[in-house]
Amino acid sequence: MKLDGTTFIITGGASGLGAGTACEFVEGGANVVLADLNGEAAQPLLAELGKKAIFSKCDVCSTEDVQRAIELAVSTFGGLNGAINCAGIAAPIKVLGKTGPHDLEAFRKVIEINLIGTFNVIRLVAARMVELPADAQGERGAFINTASVAAFEGQIGQAAYSASKNGVVGMALPIARELARSGIRVNTIAPGLFDTPMLQALPEDVKTSLAQQVPFPSRFGTPREFGQLARHIVENAMINGECIRLDGAIRMQPK
16 A cells, blocks of 8 residues: 555554654655644644644543544545554563562553553544545555564563553454455554653663663664554555564563
């Protein structure tokens, strides 16, 4: 599918991987809806992207919020070709910590936002996409979900995060198989260490140490590099039902 003229909802689009993807997509001619809770953070990006980007305040776990973003995409840009699911949180908590067992509500919240929120966006956007016409090749668009290398090599304290991201990986193939009849593809990107607000909050010595663990290039990935892969996935119709690691060959250690 040619990116030019398409429309995508990008959850978590105000910053980090979502913002990098929004920049890549707009440069490729796409329209984007930045679906995020942080409207203030989105303002500089909206100013940079111009008329091809709009903001919709969105909790990915809310049916009403996601539906609002969908209708805004269609009414503003005249169509909808999928979603890039970048919204997510992490809660580094040990199963048995100094204060006792892992808080169950904290575990549940990570699963709800990272996994259930991703599924919520897919189910609602797909329902709208199938009402819209396909292109000449029968393709309506694509979903790209964000997992993590933690889905495969979760570290100590990442039980909730790893479980949520492994779930994101696991649901892609059955959804891709189901939506194939409607010309909709579903893929997953599993990033390694990327320069996002989540990592920027770490002390400098910790960030330096982490970057040196990446075999090559020995640095954090950039949000634009994530966006470049997302763009290629949209444009390459044979990539479907796949999880692609984007990690500089890192394999995370236990801690």
